[in-house]
Amino acid sequence: MTDVPSNLPRPVGPGAPSAPQARSLLIADARTRRRNAAEKRFRLYGILAIAVAMLALVFLLFTILRDGSSAFVQTYAKIPMTIEASIVDPQGNRDPAQMAKVLTTSYGKILQDSLARYLDDNDIVVEGLGDKDIQGFFSAQGRADMRQAVLADPSLVGQVVEVPVLTTSRVDGMFKGRVSRESAAVDARTSVAQYDLAMALAERGDLQTRFNWDFVTGTDSSDTRPESAGLGVAIIGSFYMMLIVLVLALPIGVATSIYLEEFAPRNRLTDLIEVNISNLAAVPSIVFGILGLAAFINVMGLPRSAPIVGGLVLTLMTLPTIIISTRAALRAVPPSIRDAALGVGASRMQTVFHHVLPLAMPGILTGTIIGLAQALGETAPLMLIGMVAFVTTYPSAPPQGFFDPASALPVQVFNWTQRADPAFFERASGAIIVLLAFMLAMNLLAIYLRRRFERRW
Amino acid sequence: MPTFWIMITVLALAAAGFVVGRSQAVRAVSGNTRLLHSRPNYYGWNVALFTALPPLLLLLIWVLAQPAIVARAVEDHIPAEAIADNESRSLLMADVQRSATELGRAVSAGTLTEAEAAALTPLDKAAFDRLAKAGAKVSDTPHVLAAAQDYRSINKTAARLLTGLALALALGGMALALSRTVPEFRARNVVEQVVRGVLILCSLIAIATTVGIVLSLVFESYNFFRLYPWQDFFFGTEWTPSFGGGSKLGILPLLWGTLYISVIALLVAVPIGLFAAVYMSEYASQRVRSIVKPAIEVLAGIPTIVYGLFALVTVGPLIRDWLAMPLGLGNSASSVMTAGLVMGMMLIPFVSSLSDDIINAVPQSLRDGSLALGSTPSETIRQVVLPAALPGIVGAVLLAASRAIGETMIVVLGAGAMARISPNPFEAMTTITVKIVGQLTGDNDFASPETLVAFALGLTLFVITLGLNVFALYIVRKYREQYE
Amino acid sequence: MNDMYLAERAVDTQARPIKFKCSDVQVWYGDKHAIKDVSVDLEDKTVTAFIGPSGCGKSTFLRCLNRMNDTIPVAKVTGRMLLDGDDIYDRRVDPVQLRARVGMVFQKPNPFPKSIYDNVAYGPKIHGLARNKAELDVVVEKALRGAALWDEVKDRLQETGTGLSGGQQQRLCIARAVATAPEVLLMDEPCSALDPIATAQVEELIDELRETFSVVIVTHSMQQAARVSQKTAFFHLGNLVEYGSTDDIFTRPQDPRTESYISGRIG
Structure with missing residues (x-):
């Protein structure tokens, strides 16, 4: 057998002389080799595309975890604190009412003096260390905590106590390695001397980090004390909104789906509803924010920044998601079940509510949870209805709490990225970890429900 | 209470x-x-x-x-x-x-x-x-x-x-x-009638929402255009709001930024998403699929604020330090490129899962027919599967474009707030959504054009995305019918 | 049974060169043993029919002949299948090259959603069988004539192939397969989705194709096998029960299972 170049046109079709085939299958001709190389390249593009997507995901999660995980621990200084009676109890009669008149600022002096004395006692010499560096060592929150501790237990007055005291975000950053000696030099709110002081204390083991519950439960704080900013109000706000979305969107979504899937006649109205639902699913979220602002706040006069408004807006946004998944779940129930129920004389309403709906429930719940998780991460519409406001008081219990000002987790993240102090970025990343943890938990629940109740017809 | x-x-x-x-x-x-x-x-x-x-x-x-x-x-x-x-x-x-x-x-x-x-x-x-x-x-x-x-x-x-x-x-x-x-x-019939009425009432909420959106946008936009000439809004090339009066509120710089960022995002998302979908549906083994598909869906479930922070803290500085500054093209961390890249990343799963569905809807018999003629899998995909799926894929890309245009948090955090028309992708520019947020956050004065312009911007955004969505859904539906 | 057809074809039974030589072929789908120890020699320029009850493995065996089973991940084939002396399951064999020589037509017509012209030109294009448009035109016309479709579609070559009738679509698919100039043409129940008139047209075509190719056809209909084939193989539960000239199989079956099947007792 000889090799004939295969790119020559060969006789084709019946009637053509059928020359014996001269090619061996075992030898790939040049054209086939070229085509196979193209095939390999094409496959490679596919693998590359997936690799890029995966790497992007890994990189994203990695940076968030790297930047945010340190927000869950906070640096405290543990040195002997002398609670001078002359400062906290100028009258000297240990009367709590009079001691309460001493302002938080005065307690700052206790912390400063104690630190200065500690440095003297232990021969720690830091070059260029000024009063300002010592003053700026402890957080304003640390002073307030100290005041509260003393007021709660007046017997502490005059004692030397060794309690951990919250340091400022700069010292926290130095201890965690976020702030370097170089960056301290150019930062107006800290100094090289303060950096050296922090390092000296760290070396002696006087600085320590503790798990920072206040970050999860505390309230937001002002620009000057990022170290005490917490997510408490945002978590409650988000929780309230999820509650409202669940209570409103689930029944309305299920009712809509039942009507469209089981009862609706094919007419113009039904078509109109269907078109509306599929379009609402794709309307930019910020437009819902405008709707919330114009309709709920301006026209109905509901309060700004309130979870009720956020909940209503998110309900409208989540409805299409819930409706689409509920309809899929209803459609997955085989018609034979409906026929069987109708066959024994049940009305259509009874068929749906006694048989179809219970069978579709796992699918409906899964879709609802996924819709809720989406709503939990929604930011833009909430910004327009005033949830970016700076809120430092917890909303009260529902139903009144639905009308109190609150924040929301994703909006709090945005809020912190807009602060002047870069220490808030760590908080923002930390808040995202909390947000993602909630979403992960919800998705796992959805997967569990799907697995647990999965039915094969 | x-x-x-x-x-x-x-x-x-x-x-x-x-x-x-x-x-x-x-x-x-x-x-x-x-x-x-x-x-x-x-x-x-x-x-x-x-x-x-x-x-x-x-x-x-x-x-x-x-x-x-x-x-x-x-x-x-x-x-x-x-x-x-x-x-x-x-x-x-x-x-x-x-x-x-x-x-x-x-x-x-x-x-x-x-x-x-x-x-x-x-x-x-x-x-x-x-x-x-x-x-x-x-x-x-x-x-x-x-x-x-x-x-x-x-x-x-x-x-x-x-x-x-x-x-x-x-x-x-x-x-x-x-x-x-x-x-x-006939108690059952009456009860069922009432329940049916309630069901219909619930279904009408979808229509009510749309009507609410349209009314609130149109009403306030009308107020805006009474205070500010519409020609200056739609054809103005300058955006300099000042609450003291004498604002210039031209939409063109915002439109430019919006489209520029969306184009970059689509240039990232469409090839990657499409190739990923092709690989997943045509080549990947069951095992690879079972790992990669959920991972890509994770990307889709991440809230946009996370992408926004990622753009602000990580991607922006990276692009500034490694691309923009060495090339001498700018020194801003927020830029069209930053927002576009991160938004593209966000859109990858959107494009890939839509395309995956569409490619899977192409009947297997077409693939068999092509393979039996001695074509390689890639030839089959490029010359038979993708052309057959093209209308659906175009629909998916349009849906992705509508998402890109309406996306807010990534551009708020990644693109900057400077309204300008410039071809340099490493400069900060701004979008319609950024300005809606900017004009409506905080205390508003609903009598000034500077606040009301947000509604006109919202109306423009709504009309653009609605047009894209309706068109895309129409194409996708036509495509589905072809193979059903 | 159509005895008239058999009588007409009695002249046509001389032995021809072997095109496909298969020995000890086994096929597994995962744990399922779909083809058991099949050995068969397929002749050149002959129509060979595979018959048998559904699920007997005849389609599976057919798909092995151009390695279409490769697209099913769980399928495993052992044994030897020699095409002109080359083992098609040899590691060095590229299925792409093999399929250019062993074409296939499927049960349901599956024209690509392209124009009629592009459907037929697709194979020649990817295999580089034409150097320019003029040559390609010739190839396409020959293939369409070969599939007895030219006269019906010559004026609307740019219209989409999915717009044709079922029988036309199937002949378009045959033209598409013929255009790559294969040596063997595999047909998997090519008429099962067609009406009787279209079926007659396709059967007539198969008889003409025999001049140029060896044709292997899987069919459910014994009448069809008797009408179009010279050789017949009867499959049952994955075994090749009997193989011989169509005459012999239908008039003098050796195996009782074959006899039961053709007389309608099983299947």
């Missing part, structure tokens, strides 16, 4: 109605329930629904309308000179509402008696001292205090009226339903 208690009462009445209605039906046939038209429970439900639904509807309407109605009534009591402009009126009303709430709290805490609260004047130093001591912040501006007292009394009257009306409706409904509870009464 009178509404809350009215609700509880109505529900309790409905429950009682259920029991009474059911037992009345059973008694009417002396226990032989086969003689009833419907099962006994339906007679109960009939009474319960007639008892509960009318007052609950009334409550719903009241809850939605009450704040506006009361505010309007109270406003009449505030002297005109105090509400010279819109801005101070909304602040004033907030003050009035807070004072009213605080007064109510003081009364329930026993600081003041009801009579004292109603007769309180700013001159009553003793009462104000007590209030201050209890931590109640009641305004001592005379007309605010007067308005707050009005507010309380109107609210109280209204609440009394509402309670009476709701209870009357509930009892009336119950009586009507009970009077009709006889064995021949």
